[in-house]
Amino acid sequence: MRHLALPILPALCVALAGLMAAPAPAVAQSGPLRIEITEGVIEPMPIAVPNFVPEGGEAGQLASQISRVVVDDLIGTGLFREIPPSAHIGSITSFASPVQYADWKAINADALITGAVSVQGGQVNVKFRLHDVFAGQEMGAGLQFTGTEAGWRRMAHKVADAVYSRITGEDPYFDSRAVFVAEDGPKDARRKRLAIMDYDGANAQFLTDSSSIVLAPRFSPTGDRVLYTSYETGRPQIYVLDVASVGRRVLDTGSGDMAFSPRFAPDGRTVIYSLTQGSNTDIYRMDLATGQSVRLTDAASIETAPSFSPDGSRIVFESDRSGTQQLYIMPATGGEAQRISFGEGRYGTPVWSPRGDLVAFTKQSKGRFHIGVMRTDGSGERLLTASFLDEGPSWSPNGRVIMFARETQGEQGASSLYTVDITGRNLKRVDTPSGASDPAWGPLQ
Amino acid sequence: MTYLAKAILLSATLGLGLAGCSSMSPNRFDNVTNLNGAGAGGAGTGTASDPASPAYFQQSVGDRVLFYVDQSTLNPEARLTLDQQARWLIANRDYQARIEGHADEQGTREYNLALGARRANAVKDYLVAQGVPDYRLSTISYGKERPIEICSEEACYAKNRRAVTVLQAGAGM
Numbered sequence: 001m002r003h004l005a006l007p008i009l010p011a012l013c014v015a016l017a018g019l020m021a022a023p024a025p026a027v028a029q030s031g032p033l034r035i036e037i038t039e040g041v042i043e044p045m046p047i048a049v050p051n052f053v054p055e056g057g058e059a060g061q062l063a064s065q066i067s068r069v070v071v072d073d074l075i076g077t078g079l080f081r082e083i084p085p086s087a088h089i090g091s092i093t094s095f096a097s098p099v100q101y102a103d104w105k106a107i108n109a110d111a112l113i114t115g116a117v118s119v120q121g122g123q124v125n126v127k128f129r130l131h132d133v134f135a136g137q138e139m140g141a142g143l144q145f146t147g148t149e150a151g152w153r154r155m156a157h158k159v160a161d162a163v164y165s166r167i168t169g170e171d172p173y174f175d176s177r178a179v180f181v182a183e184d185g186p187k188d189a190r191r192k193r194l195a196i197m198d199y200d201g202a203n204a205q206f207l208t209d210s211s212s213i214v215l216a217p218r219f220s221p222t223g224d225r226v227l228y229t230s231y232e233t234g235r236p237q238i239y240v241l242d243v244a245s246v247g248r249r250v251l252d253t254g255s256g257d258m259a260f261s262p263r264f265a266p267d268g269r270t271v272i273y274s275l276t277q278g279s280n281t282d283i284y285r286m287d288l289a290t291g292q293s294v295r296l297t298d299a300a301s302i303e304t305a306p307s308f309s310p311d312g313s314r315i316v317f318e319s320d321r322s323g324t325q326q327l328y329i330m331p332a333t334g335g336e337a338q339r340i341s342f343g344e345g346r347y348g349t350p351v352w353s354p355r356g357d358l359v360a361f362t363k364q365s366k367g368r369f370h371i372g373v374m375r376t377d378g379s380g381e382r383l384l385t386a387s388f389l390d391e392g393p394s395w396s397p398n399g400r401v402i403m404f405a406r407e408t409q410g411e412q413g414a415s416s417l418y419t420v421d422i423t424g425r426n427l428k429r430v431d432t433p434s435g436a437s438d439p440a441w442g443p444l445q
Numbered sequence: 446m447t448y449l450a451k452a453i454l455l456s457a458t459l460g461l462g463l464a465g466c467s468s469m470s471p472n473r474f475d476n477v478t479n480l481n482g483a484g485a486g487g488a489g490t491g492t493a494s495d496p497a498s499p500a501y502f503q504q505s506v507g508d509r510v511l512f513y514v515d516q517s518t519l520n521p522e523a524r525l526t527l528d529q530q531a532r533w534l535i536a537n538r539d540y541q542a543r544i545e546g547h548a549d550e551q552g553t554r555e556y557n558l559a560l561g562a563r564r565a566n567a568v569k570d571y572l573v574a575q576g577v578p579d580y581r582l583s584t585i586s587y588g589k590e591r592p593i594e595i596c597s598e599e600a601c602y603a604k605n606r607r608a609v610t611v612l613q614a615g616a617g618m
Contacts, residue, residue: 187550187595213590215554235585236558257562257584261555274555276586279517279566281559302559318556324515325556348553362553388597391553407550409597438554 033111033132033139035079035168037400037423044081045110045167047074048133050092051085052115052126059124062149063117066126066156070113072200073160073174077401078426079167083109095127101136109133113163122148126155130163140166153202154445161444171398174199177442178394178403179217179226182206183415183435192437194228196243199396199441201417201431207246216392217241218263219442226440227262227271238262238273240288252291253284261304265332266312272296274304283317285332296334307351307359308332309376316340316350316359316376327361329376340378349392352376353399358422360393360402371404373422384424394441403430405437497537499612506533510568512606515552517563519571527568530610531575541613542577544568546586549602554588561586568608 035045049071054063074080090103095116104112115128127144131137143162145155154175161172182195182204191210194217197203207226208214215236217228226241233250236258241248253259256275263272271286275293281302286293297303301321308315309332316329322339325346330337341347345365352359356376363370363383369390374381389407396403400422407415415437417430430436491498493505502508507530510523519527534542546565548557565584573579594601 188592190590213587215558215590258558258586260558274559276559276562278584279563279570281562302556302563304555304559305553318553320556325553348556364551364553389550411595411597413550413595413597 033135033167037079037168037170042079042425044075044079046083046108047071047080047111047113048083048088048104048107048109049074049113050088050090052117052128053092053095055095055116055118056120058119059117062119062124062152063115066117066152066159067115069153069156070115070128070160070163073157074163076200076428077164078421079164080111083107095129099131101131101133104131104133111139111163111167113159115159119149124149124152124155126152126159128159128162130166153198157198170400171444173396173398173401173444175445176397177223177445178417179207179219179228179440179442180405180417180432180436181214181217181438182432183437187411187413190435194226194241195436196226197432201433204433207241207243216261216438216440218440220264221266221268221443223442223445225264225268227264227273229260229262236260238271240271251286251288253286254293261306263307265308266310272306272308272315274306283315285334294334296330297337305349309352310354310356314352316352318348318350325364327359327374327378340374340376341381342378343381351393351395353395354397355399358399360395362391362393362404371402371420373402382424384420384422385418385427390418392438394439396441397444403439403441405439407437499540502530502533502537502610502612506530508611509607509609511603512564512608514549514602514606515560517560517567519567523568524571527571528575531572531577534572534577534581535575538581539614541581541583541615542572543611543613544572544582544584545609545611546584547591547605547607547609548589549605550589550592550597551602552589558586558588561588564606564608568610572610 049067052063052067054060071082075082087107089106090100092114112131112133118125125146129142130139132139145158147155157175160174165172176199178199179196182193183190185191192214193210194207194214195204212230212232215229217226228239229236230239238251238259239248253275256277258276259273261274269288274281275284281304282297283303283306284293284295299321301319303319306315306317313332314329315332318325319328325348326339327341327347327350328337328339345363347361347363349362350359358373359376360373363372368386370383371385371390371393372383387406388409391405393402393404401419403419405415406418407413414435417436417439420427491500493500507526510526544565546561548560569582569584592605594604
């Protein structure tokens with residue numbers, strides 16, 4: 001098997017240590033400084049993030065970069081608004097000195113994040129504290145993270161994750177990565193390469209070259225492996241790629257004409273996928289250790305795009321057995337399937353949310369494409385987006401945000417990645433270095 | 446020489462073969478040089494005036510059939526083309542054919558892959574029913590990955606919803 005010589009991120013060890021001896025506080029604080037994420041419109045919380053204090057001459061630039069990423073993460077959620085440093089009255093020149101809360105109250109900051117960065121022998125140390133300005137006190141314990149200089153963005157994401165969790169009570173998602181298909185070239189000669197990036201588009205790297213069409217990568221539950229479909233052998237086959245070594249192997253799916261649309265089970269040991277034999281496409285399940293496959297559906301129609309429930313007991317998939325693409329749920333061992341989509345139009349690419357309560361999907365209706373969510377019983381359908389071509393939702397690790405691909409119309413049409421909150425707010429383009437499609441958001445690192 | 450090696454050798458000549466032929470029937474084949482994998486890798490020797498040549502198959506017989514939106518049924522026009530394809534394949538037993546199924550961009554990636562397989566197999570099944578031996582035919586789906594027309598209008602979509610019969614030398618079995 002061919003291995004590509006590609007730069008790999010050095011293993012980043014983020015040590016997590018409390019700054020105080022006090023017992024760890026509950027992550028979700030009660031009290032005044034709290035954002036309840038509801039379906040309604042939220043007035044973003046004003047926050048002040050003065051540049052983290054560099055401790056030692058080397059840390060100056062890094063301190064300012066880390067502060068910026070913390071701010072970008074937080075305001076990127078749409079839940080926070082930054083009070084720019086130019087509007088600050090007070091300044092933080094020492095991490096240890098007491099905070100003059102009046103200076104921050106005066107500019108109407110609800111939350112203040114103070115931090116310090118030091119560099120020693122290639123190791124970066126980031127400390128931070130979150131302050132509830134109006135209560136005039138810290139919110140939770142200060143924390144510090146240590147890692148390599150190359151991994152400085154991860155430390156910034158860790159800081160932002162802690163702040164986000166404490167204020168919203170939600171699980172975090174900034175310190176995560178996504179795999180996707182990097183695209184370039186015109187529509188009739190498009191080149192596709194598997195790529196990996198931080199959730200915000202930074203640190204993008206290719207995992208394959210563009211010699212074969214590659215499709216729809218999917219992370220393993222721990223983020224160590226990626227399943228994807230490639231035409232490397234001339235026909236679509238499923239590969240499993242080790243993210244650290246970029247080594248890959250093809251899955252032996254037996255006698256079918258093509259195997260595609262793979263996805264890991266929550267335990268990481270089982271893969272569900274589609275296999276096409278002749279004109280018929282059905283869903284199968286493979287035990288990765290033994291290589292044994294079991295057929296889960298047996299219909300003359302197209303059954304594809306399977307996704308496990310987080311507890312591994314059920315599978316949501318799409319089928320056109322009714323005459324059009326619709327969503328169905330069946331037991332993880334196969335058996336009778338229940339249709340859950342009944343609205344107007346076609347429904348495809350269902351993905352079970354990490355919380356288990358929702359299914360995200362692509363919907364085609366009246367010549368438009370939508371990303372939407374519905375409850376697992378099919379009720380409560382909400383369309384979050386609309387465009388010429390939106391496709392392929394993928395959940396953030398905390399189930400609050402969906403990443404998807406949007407292709408623009410016409411001869412110059414190109415694909416980009418977007419994120420949208422499950423409330424339907426805060427639609428944003430992910431800043432990828434080239435065209436991009438088929439995102440799969442990985443776990444928190 | 447193995448079949449695979451032959452196919453690779455032949456595919457190297459493809460560019461020349463297509464370029465030589467493209468001027469003969471411009472209305473129908475001005476997209477041939479853009480096939481980019483869809484249709485590439487096939488045999489491409491001879492000239493269109495030789496009825497036993499792949500060029501004749503492509504241009505005079507017609508190497509592709511088109512489909513309605515989200516359908517894999519063969520319309521009467523497609524059946525006429527496939528009748529001729531079958532006659533040609535029966536008469537020219539040195540060739541195998543790979544049938545490539547495609548979809549337009551209006552559809553999700555996975556579904557379109559499965560739909561392309563349906564289309565390719567609809568063609569294969571029809572050719573077999575007309576007497577072409579099953580073992581000389583193979584299928585592959587490209588879903589919506591390889592459009593030949595790039596506008597986002599029905600005029601382009603109609604040409605992209607296709608199954609292309611790509612000749613490959615070496616059926617002698």
